[in-house]
Amino acid sequence: MTLILVSEFIVYSLDKVKDEKRLSLVVAELNKVMGAIFNGALISSEVLKEMIEVSDESNLTVREFDRIAKALLKDYEFVDSILLLPNGVASYAYPYADNIKAIGHDVLSDQNRKLGSLEVILNKEVTIIGPVQLVQNDKQAFIVRRTIRNGNEFWGLTSSVVYLESILSNIDDVLRLYGINDYDLSGYNPDSKVPYDKIISSRGIIAGDKLSDTVSVFNTKWELTISKGKSEIYIKIFVFISLLVLFLVIFTPSFRYFKKYKGSEREKLILENEAYTDYLTGLANRRGFEHRISHLDNSVTNGSVAIFDIDFFKRVNDTYGHDVGDGVLVGFANLCKMHISDSFVLSRSGGEEFILLMPLTSIEDATIQCELLKTMISKELFIVNALELTLTMSVGVAYFHDTCEMKTALTLADKALYKAKQQGRDRVCVS
Numbered sequence: 060m061t062l063i064l065v066s067e068f069i070v071y072s073l074d075k076v077k078d079e080k081r082l083s084l085v086v087a088e089l090n091k092v093m094g095a096i097f098n099g100a101l102i103s104s105e106v107l108k109e110m111i112e113v114s115d116e117s118n119l120t121v122r123e124f125d126r127i128a129k130a131l132l133k134d135y136e137f138v139d140s141i142l143l144l145p146n147g148v149a150s151y152a153y154p155y156a157d158n159i160k161a162i163g164h165d166v167l168s169d170q171n172r173k174l175g176s177l178e179v180i181l182n183k184e185v186t187i188i189g190p191v192q193l194v195q196n197d198k199q200a201f202i203v204r205r206t207i208r209n210g211n212e213f214w215g216l217t218s219s220v221v222y223l224e225s226i227l228s229n230i231d232d233v234l235r236l237y238g239i240n241d242y243d244l245s246g247y248n249p250d251s252k253v254p255y256d257k258i259i260s261s262r263g264i265i266a267g268d269k270l271s272d273t274v275s276v277f278n279t280k281w282e283l284t285i286s287k288g289k290s291e292i293y294i295k296i297f298v299f300i301s302l303l304v305l306f307l308v309i310f311t312p313s314f315r316y317f318k319k320y321k322g323s324e325r326e327k328l329i330l331e332n333e334a335y336t337d338y339l340t341g342l343a344n345r346r347g348f349e350h351r352i353s354h355l356d357n358s359v360t361n362g363s364v365a366i367f368d369i370d371f372f373k374r375v376n377d378t379y380g381h382d383v384g385d386g387v388l389v390g391f392a393n394l395c396k397m398h399i400s401d402s403f404v405l406s407r408s409g410g411e412e413f414i415l416l417m418p419l420t421s422i423e424d425a426t427i428q429c430e431l432l433k434t435m436i437s438k439e440l441f442i443v444n445a446l447e448l449t450l451t452m453s454v455g456v457a458y459f460h461d462t463c464e465m466k467t468a469l470t471l472a473d474k475a476l477y478k479a480k481q482q483g484r485d486r487v488c489v490s
């Protein structure tokens with residue numbers, strides 16, 4: 060689930076970056092094309108103006124105008140028509156057939172055009188208006204209008220006309236080149252005060268999330284809206300599989316190692332525990348006892364150690380069998396465990412022999428503890444396999460000043476035990 064979400068996020072982020080980059084590239088290209096169209100209109104009007112100003116304008120024949128205008132339209136292919144308006148009245152037009160209805164049109168008295176034209180005469184050399192509806196063919200167009208003067212006197216105007224349909228067709232070409240088939244182009248309506256209230260052009264249906272940017276078209280700005288591209292399903296699958304593989308490559312060996320490590324650690328602990336424990340009584344065995352000694356707290360600098368041995372245990376085995384002997388050993392161990400301090404360590408060192416470590420316990424206290432245990436054991440009735448048995452035990456006790464002397468203390472305790480046995484058993488002897 061997490062992998063799916065992560066891959067969705069990656070694909071979304073990639074799409075976003077890709078879409079934004081694509082849109083800014085498209086807008087840059089559109090601005091370039093718009094600039095070329097605009098320059099063509101500006102330069103063509105400038106060239107015509109210059110030619111009129113240097114020539115004897117009164118002698119300009121229709122033929123001469125056509126020749127000049129034709130050459131200009133050839134050089135500036137984005138310009139659709141060129142008109143010359145002496146005193147603001149359209150008198151020359153190329154191509155003539157497209158503009159025949161404009162001939163005689165006085166822009167200075169046309170309410171819709173007057174303002175722009177007067178502006179040219181009074182303040183500026185050039186104005187751009189559009190998109191406006193042309194009187195000659197009802198087409199929407201941009202008009203670049205330039206003033207021609209005879210000395211200081213207003214002589215007339217030039218008009219370089221670019222049809223809106225030509226601009227839209229160029230925009231469409233660029234968008235298609237970039238693989239954008241669905242878009243909205245909304246532009247400023249010169250008759251409205253609300254920006255972007257007029258859809259100039261629209262193609263297809265923009266579904267899902269949208270992206271917008273502004274295109275500079277002559278003296279106005281249009282908003283281009285496209286839909287965000289959606290990555291194909293195979294890209295999503297590819298990203299997901301890549302992530303999955305990456306995840307497996309990185310984490311599988313770690314998991315395996317961790318599992319193996321954990322497994323081996325657990326095994327080690329189990330083995331260690333088994334090695335240190337007497338299987339019958341659950342007490343520490345001899346190895347476990349030595350391990351406990353080596354890990355004793357540093358504060359344990361002295362103490363006592365005792366060795367217990369059940370008297371005549373062989374008789375129990377011989378009389379009642381080994382199983383009863385085992386039961387007696389378990390009962391004996393449990394009873395001792397119950398009656399010793401938590402800080403003591405009881406272990407079965409082998410057979411019917413037990414060692415009791417009494418850290419920080421004087422020999423006197425240790426002897427008392429052992430006497431109490433011995434008495435308690437001798438009074439206990441051991442019930443094994445419905446048999447009631449009584450036991451006695453012999454104990455040898457010794458004292459140690461340092462854990463390094465433990466070995467010596469054990470030898471001494473063993474000797475004391477031997478003495479207890481020699482002296483008739485059921486007793487505690489101190490070494």
Ligand SMILES: Nc1nc2c(ncn2[C@@H]2O[C@H](COP(=O)(O)OP(=O)(O)OP(=O)(O)O)[C@@H](O)[C@H]2O)c(=O)[nH]1
Binds near residue numbers: 368372374385484
């Ligand atoms: N049931 C049982 N018997 C064990 C076990 N380990 C040792 N023994 C027996 O313990 C007995 C020890 O006998 P001995 O060493 O002669 O000592 P004892 O009979 O207790 O005599 P004293 O120690 O001299 O009082 C032997 O019969 C062993 O077989 C065990 O795990 N289970």
